Every structure is written in C-alpha cells, then in structure tokens.
Amino acid sequence: MASEPSSNVSRSLPDSVSGSLVLRWAPDAAIPFIQLARIDRPIGWWLVLLPCWWSAALAGIQQGSGPNWWHVLLFLIGAISMRGAGCVYNDIVDRDIDAGVERTRGRPLPSGRVSLTAAVVFLVLLSLIGAAVLLSFNRFAIVTGLASLLIVAIYPFMKRVTSWPQAVLGLAFAWGGLMGWAAAFGSLSWQAVLIYVCAIFWTIGYDTIYALQDARDDAIVGVKSTARLFAQNVRLGVAICYVLALICAALAIAGVHGGVLAWAGWLAFAAHLGWQVSRIERADTRVALMLFRSNRDAGLLFFAGLAADGMLSRGLF
Template sequence: MTDRVGQHGASPDLPDATLRRWPAAVRPYAQLARWDRPIGWQLLLAPCWWSTALVAVATHAAPNLAHLALFTVGSIAMRGAGSTGNDIVDRDIDRAVERTRGRPLASRRVSTKQAAAFLVAQSLVGLAVLLCFNGFTVALGVAALLPVAVYPFMKRITNWPQFVLGLAFAWGALVGWSATAGSLAWPALALYAGAILWTMGYDTIYALQDIADDVGAGIGSTAIQFGDRVRGGVGALYGLGLIAVAAALVGTGTGVWGWMGFAGFAAHLAWQVSRIRREDASHARALFHSNFGASLLLFAGLAVQAWASAAHP
C-alpha cells in the first residue's frame, strides 16, 4: 500500500493524458503532487466543507464562502505535499512494485533533493492558507502534521495504517469548525470520528486493488486484515461512522435539510458496501472514486440547512 488514496492510473510509468500536454520538465512534479488525480485532495477537502457547513448550522449563519475557498486551495497543496513526502519515504518499495516503479522518484526522473524542495514549496502554500485563520486554528493545523508524518511508516508495522490515514484525512472536520468558532465543541469531535471511520472504509475499498503487491512488499492494509470478510469490515466502519456523524448533527440541532443530506450520504455508503467484490480491482477503484460524490450529498444538505437557518433564525 504505497500512498493509498487516489493514485491508481492506467499505466505505472506514464502520467494521465492531461499531464502529457504539460511541459516535460513539469510532469514529474505534477505526478508527485497527483495533480492529474484530484480525488485525493477532494477527499481531504470533504471534512473541511462538512464542518464549515455544520458550524454554520450551529451558529444560524450562512457557510463562510471564503473559508470554503481557502480550504480548497489548502487541500490541493497539502495533498500534494503529503503525496510527495510519501513517495520520498517509499521510493525503494516503489521500485520493487510493478505498478509504482515508474513514479518520478522510483524511476529517478527527479532526485530526492528536488522532491524535498518541492515538498517544502507545497507546504509553504499550505502554511500561507493556514495563517489566514485564527490562532487556535493555526495551532490545530500544525498539529495535523503528526499523523501525516507517521502514516507512511505505519503500513510497515501494522495492517491498520488506514486508521492513521483517517486521523490525517479527517482533520479538516476539526479545522473547519475552529476556523469559524475559534474553538472546538463536541459535535466537531463527533464529526471528526465519523470522518475517520469513513476514510478507513473507503481506503479499505481502494486497498483491494493492491493486495497481492502489498503482501509481496511486506506492507499491511485493512483489506488484508479483513480478508474474505472485507464487505462486513467496510460495512462496520461505515456504519459506525454514520452513527458518529448523526451524533454531530443532533448536537447542532440540524433540521430537515441536513438530515436529507445525511440520508443521501448513508444510502450511498450502503450502496457501496453492497457492491464490494474482493476480487474485482477495477470495480473497487470505481467505488472508491464515488466517495467524493457521496460527500457532496452530506455537504449540500448541511449547506442548505445553514442558509435556511440564517434566513429564518
């Protein structure tokens, strides 16, 4: 499992078609940042948008559009930085796996020093976005670096690296709330827990594509851990995640629009579980990619609820 979220492509050594039109000197860096595969930053963004809308519901205000835009830029930058850092750590493993040996570092199209400089540049963009928020949120954002730094190493020692990935990818559920409120409240923590479990579930689906390579490389995943019971494992993760998200909605007094969004999100996750086939890698990839659409159902319900609450406090 090398950089699990959103990197699969049709070829192990060529960028997606959109990147082939870019200057040759730029392509390796675009691949390091996964700019040709936006699903990674989209899934990183989703909890930020959820919590921005949820805190708006709690405060009877419209969602902060500036915050939504800033989180979008920050998610793209930090997703790219995380992918670059992961490739630096995994460059030797990537050379041993057919699907990943064509990556820029594994194929030596960029040096480790060049990749490290690119990592710093992307991180500075993320820092610039973070500094637009209040001091509490800045400190909270800096704290997110811990699970981000630990994640690439966890797959070497456990079959549960998806938990650490969830800690990192769900962090926006905390930051989105604090950016408006200047502090945290228990609904934000409940939303964070739900987002962690959602991340673990969709990344387990993604990991179905790489079981053979992961076993051969000696790295772990929840797809390996669950084995033939992967459908039940993902179902349990999604189910517990939905309970946590529902608690967050109850805690903010969400109305009918918010619950409609939640119902759509829950139905989508149930559909995913019903369609899991352990042996079908291409189908697993499609299910994984559908999660951003699922996340937008929840966000739309919460956003409409916030606007309705602001109009009729």
C-alpha cells in the same frame, strides 16, 4: 520508457484519471511533478477537503448562517497544496517499496524521473503554500492545524508495523473535521469531534477499498493493510466502518439541531455508502478504484445537505 517524460507511460500512471486535462496540456517537464503531487488524481485532495467543508457547514448550522464561503475557498487551496505535500513526502519515504509494487513502480521517484533533491524542494514549496493558507485563520485554528503534522509525519511508516495504517491515515485525512469548526469559533466542541470521528471511520472504509488493488503485491513486499487484515470479510469490515461513520454524523447533526436538508444530505450519504458496500468485489481492482473515487460524490452529497440547511436557516433559500 520510464525515463522519457513525453511517453504515454510517463503521462498516464495506472490510477491516473482517464483523459486528465492537466496531463494533456501540461509541458513535459512538469508532468513528473504533477504526478508526484497527485494533481492528476484529484480524488486525494477532495478526500482531504471534504471533512473541512463538512465541519464548516456544521458550524454554519450552529451559527444559523451557512458556511463561511471564504473559509471554504481557503480550505480548497490548502487541501490541494497539503495533499500534494503529503504525497511527495509519502513517495520519498516509500520510494523503495513503490519500486517493488506493480501499480506504483512507474511513479516519478522509483522510476527515476524526479531526483530525491528535486522532490524535497518541491515538498518545501507546497508546504509554504499550505502554511500561507493556515496563517489566514485565527490563532486557535493555526495551532490545531499544526498539531496534525505529527500524524502526517508518521503515517508512511505505519504500513510496516501495523495492519491498521488506514486508521492512521484517517486521523490525518479527517483532521479537517476539526478545522472548519475551529476556524469558525476559535475553539472546538463535541459536535466537531463527532464529525472528525465520522471522517476517520469513513477514511478507513474507503481506503480499505483502495488497498484492495495492492493486496497481492503488498503481501509479497510485506506491506500491511486493513484490506489484507479483513481478507474475505472485507465487505463486512468496510460496512462496519461506514455504519460507525454514519452514526457519528447523525449525532453531530442532532447536536447542532440540524433541519430537514441536513438529514436529507445524511440520507444521501448513507445511501451512497451502502451502494459502495454492495459493489465490493475483492478480486476486481477496477471496481475497487471506481468505488474509492466515488467517495468524492458521497462526501459532496453530505456537504450539500449541511450547507443548504445552514443557508435555509439564514433565509437564503
């Protein structure tokens, strides 16, 4: 079944979004590449994108103008392409490990539906799209964006050597916390660093929840994670990460003298993260996936508050 692109198995992997339109309407030949870039699982690019948007909105409050919406669009395109490139790279590195894990053995590379050569070519194409987006920003933002590539390059290997691969993922996924500010000002400030650190702790928390799905198989194949490290204390571990994220976010808002709407967004973000912690059940993989995906909504609530606050200061409301 794994070798037939038109089969139900090839069109729907365990963590695919149920009823995905892109999988339903895409031609058979495109399905393995859609899955390779995780386009059928949009939560990944949302989680890369949201720190960019937070940072752009925070810069908008500082400028008294709201977020730069052209930058918001560019970050969207860049997040989709670079998240896809990162997934392709990760799957190239992890293809042997993925073959030994139940949830991932059906992916295009370990299942043989995409060759290694085709995956490399696809990686280059996605990277070129991301590069075109990056070159649309100022020189400082371009250099800042390029600096993230080292972290992206080493991340797939971290699960072999440390129980904190989620922290390295956080360093990469949260990079947008610097980019929005850099694109707006051509420099960085402590407020941008705080929103970056906020996004790092947020990433560690939600990716620990995600890793609960693979904890059993990870132990068999020797893959390390914070889900395995925290073990029975996973709820406490995630809660600590989320509290630290919220503290950094609050300090960043205070640093730009955010108003009522920014704090309303922060409160909604905090409430959502608290709800996630209350629902964590170590043995239930379905709940873990649902909670992980819900972080798109958590991040959008925070962005909405920040963006609305900046726009209010400009008199757009």
